[in-house]
Amino acid sequence: MTSDEPGVCRRVAMVSVHTSPLAQPGTGDAGGMNVYVLESAKRLARRGVAVDIFTRRTSASDAPVVEVEPGVLVRHIAAGPYEGLDKEDLPGQLCAFAAGMMRVAAHSPEGHYDLVHSHYWLSGQVGWLAADRWDVPLVHTMHTMARVKNLHRAEGDALEPRGREIGEAQVVEAADRLVANTEDEARELIRHYDADAARVEVVHPGVDLDVFHPGDRSEARVAVGVPEDAVLLLFVGRIQPLKAPDVLLRSAATLVRRDPSLRGRLVVGLLGGASGVAVRTPMALDRLAEELDIADLVRFVPPTDRDTLATWMRAADVVAVPSHNESFGLVAVEAQACGAVVVATRVGGLPTAVGDAGVLVEGHDPHVWADAIEAVLDDPERAGELSRRAVERSRAFGWEATAQRLAAVYEAALTTPRRASIDDADVLTGIPTAVTP
Structure with missing residues (x-):
């Protein structure tokens, strides 16, 4: 860790592989998760927790590093063609993405990141590897879950693939802390993925009350x-x-x-x-x-x-x-x-x-x-x-309340024993695989 004080988180590697926090919400794969990643990072930075957000580079014009505000950097990682890749194609680029993250860390001081916080299962796979290699805790937020989406899918929606289910189960098993948006989502994690209830924390997303407020x-x-x-x-x-x-x-x-x-x-x-x-x-x-x-x-x-x-x-x-x-x-x-x-x-x-x-x-x-x-x-x-x-x-x-709660989750992850390493057999197989109806 970068601090000698137990439980103090100074810098987080936040991972958002498939969609950039700088993208316009409401189009492509950009939506509420983009807002969550960017706004929580900004509020964490204002509390003294620096955040590096790793996301896939999707344009030649993307600068390698973008400073959003003091304490918040967006790092664009080259992983596959800049354009023309659907989200379904990205599992094949996770190795390249992880290698890019490793290169960034290799050029940073030892112990640069205290913790990894991944968003969505693709990021969880990369975050799992990074946390293991850097010997830091992994905090993961699912945002959506294949097994839940398959139970509630709309007419015309394709089933989420089996590979995603397995990948999600692996991340759930590997994470030191799982952040659920609501109590209902926490119950779904426990019910459908057999998550350890002691490692599931509920943190409500926020709203920017300076932008969204009543008016004429x-x-x-x-x-x-x-x-x-x-x-x-x-x-x-x-x-x-x-x-x-x-x-x-x-x-x-x-x-x-x-x-x-x-x-x-x-x-x-x-x-x-x-x-x-x-x-x-x-x-x-x-x-x-x-x-x-x-x-x-x-x-x-x-x-x-x-x-x-x-x-x-x-x-x-x-x-x-x-x-x-x-x-x-x-x-x-x-x-x-x-x-x-x-x-x-x-x-x-x-x-x-x-x-x-x-x-x-x-x-x-x-x-x-x-x-x-x-x-x-x-x-x-x-x-x-x-x-x-x-x-x-x-x-x-408000997002300030979200950041305060996330900081507490980070502290808890830093002061409790780490989960299984990447070579743990159960984690690698992605068990449990059963879906509770």
């Missing part, structure tokens, strides 16, 4: 070009089956059929870009909107900066989060911080994120969703109360 709805609508008297239903996120933006379109069509007068006022905003399998097999939401006879009501908005995103959220009557599964649901918390009424599926971490300050819907039946949205639109007093509760609830999710 009329001004927000002028800024995004939505009429003052419009009914604005908003979806924010990657356009993929897992996020279920089609549910909002079908629900909007149901609302128009119920009340034809809405056609003159309804605006359905879809803010995000294609991701995952949807890049190669687009969801064709524009065609769906035409089939539903609401194409004239739908606005497709490309991923945008956070200030503009917050403006859209302030302008909305309802922000819909109809995902089939979410480890947390950062969009929901960001929307609530802006005072938006959130209607979300009761799955994964969304009940934790939304709580009693929004509306939770069972399943994805468009008629049920239309009922939930209609109940908000038809009751301004209730909508106002939910908005007030949403803002109050969001204040508990």
Whole structure:
């Protein structure tokens, strides 16, 4: 370690192989995890914990090292072609990525990194090797899990591969600490991966309350070009089956059929870009909107900066989060911080994120969703109360609280005995392999 004081973490090697914290959330594979990595790193640095974020280089224009702010470096590692690699291709580049990390460490003072914190299973595989070679603890955050995604996958979504399941099980077994976004995710780790409950810590993601905060709805609508008297239903996120933006379109069509007068006022905003399998097999939401006879009501908005995103959220009557599964649901918390009424599926971490300050819907039946949205639109007093509760609830999710909790997890990892080394037979085989239904 770089400090003689037990439990003190001075520098962390944070690993995010498949997506850069500098990428624009809402497109490709960039999403809530990108925000989590960058924002937690910045808050940790302000607490005196320097963070080097290792991510794959995806462009010749990427500088080898980018200083985000004092104490936070993004290190771009060459591993495979800069462009044209899907996330599914990246397991074949983990060796090259790990070699790049080893080279960085070789040019640093001995004991440069006190701890490795990996995000997502691909990073966990690399982080496992780095932590073993540097003889430091491994802290891992899953973000999503193959076995959970397979249980809740949307129609049209491919099964997560067996290789990912095995890789995740190996990382779970090897990690000194596992960070879960919610209590529900912690239970899933224990249930589906037989994680040691004593090594699972719950740390809620945060929200930047300086960016996401209430504001004047009329001004927000002028800024995004939505009429003052419009009914604005908003979806924010990657356009993929897992996020279920089609549910909002079908629900909007149901609302128009119920009340034809809405056609003159309804605006359905879809803010995000294609991701995952949807890049190669687009969801064709524009065609769906035409089939539903609401194409004239739908606005497709490309991923945008956070200030503009917050403006859209302030302008909305309802922000819909109809995902089939979410480890947390950062969009929901960001929307609530802006005072938006959130209607979300009761799955994964969304009940934790939304709580009693929004509306939770069972399943994805468009008629049920239309009922939930209609109940908000038809009751301004209730909508106002939910908005007030949403803002109050969001204040508990600041990134400073996340960083404080992560620092405590790091301290615990540094002051307890290390887990098994990389040559441990059980770790290498990736057992347990059974999936609890």
